[in-house]
Amino acid sequence: KAGVTQTPRYLIKTRGQQVTLSCSPISGHRSVSWYQQTPGQGLQFLFEYFSETQRNKGNFPGRFSGRQFSNSRSEMNVSTLELGDSALYLCASSLVGQQYNEQFFGPGTRLTVL
Amino acid sequence: AQSVTQLDSQVPVFEEAPVELRCNYSSSVSVYLFWYVQYPNQGLQLLLKYLSGSTLVKGINGFEAEFNKSQTSFHLRKPSVHISDTAEYFCAVSLNSGYALNFGKGTSLLVTP
Numbered sequence: 327k328a329g330v331t332q333t334p335r336y337l338i339k340t341r342g343q344q345v346t347l348s349c350s351p352i353s354g355h356r357s358v359s360w361y362q363q364t365p366g367q368g369l370q371f372l373f374e375y376f377s378e379t380q381r382n383k384g385n386f387p388g389r390f391s392g393r394q395f396s397n398s399r400s401e402m403n404v405s406t407l408e409l410g411d412s413a414l415y416l417c418a419s420s421l422v423g424q425q426y427n428e429q430f431f432g433p434g435t436r437l438t439v440l
Numbered sequence: 441a442q443s444v445t446q447l448d449s450q451v452p453v454f455e456e457a458p459v460e461l462r463c464n465y466s467s468s469v470s471v472y473l474f475w476y477v478q479y480p481n482q483g484l485q486l487l488l489k490y491l492s493g494s495t496l497v498k499g500i501n502g503f504e505a506e507f508n509k510s511q512t513s514f515h516l517r518k519p520s521v522h523i524s525d526t527a528e529y530f531c532a533v534s535l536n537s538g539y540a541l542n543f544g545k546g547t548s549l550l551v552t553p
């Protein structure tokens with residue numbers, strides 16, 4: 327079974343631009359979560375989607391948004407990029423409906439904002 | 441709200457020596473606890489988890505962790521490390537079935553010959 331895939335793997339943008347990152351979950355997984363990883367703040371939860379609805383949300387400004395499609399693929403968008411948005415963005419997928427649902431992480435998209 | 445503190449940012453250790461990576465959490469309610477490993481240029485991989493039951497949890501690659509409710513700790517241990525264990529290790533908590541993980545800052549384990 328293929329793992330979680332994220333595209334693109336690397337991205338360079340300039341301040342003020344916007345960016346869209348894509349995540350394809352493991353086949354059959356219906357929940358997708360996004361995390362931001364930076365040297366200063368570490369790993370921080372952005373949001374989680376299930377059935378095309380945002381179910382959980384972290385403490386990030388409204389410039390960070392996401393969506394999920396009917397095939398469970400997810401995208402996250404960052405508008406009006408700032409230098410501090412430079413980070414590794416990780417996507418994780420999981421099954422739904424059990425007491426515990428392990429999250430499987432993709433390799434990440436490394437975003438550099440110049 | 442829950443939080444996680446990893447007490448050591450870096451842990452150097454010689455090959456075949458034992459290692460303990462420390463993790464403390466704070467939460468007013470019951471949580472799920474996890475340890476993840478991240479190798480360079482890769483995503484996170486689950487090492488082990490504590491949901492309930494036995495406080496000693498065994499994971500992959502010979503790692504184990506002990507949940508201590510009174511000390512609010514979940515320290516990760518391995519009796520004998522290999523060079524290949526060199527990686528970043530993250531402790532995490534979750535309130536809701538494994539979603540919305542709250543991570544510690546990470547501990548960099550460096551194993552040398």
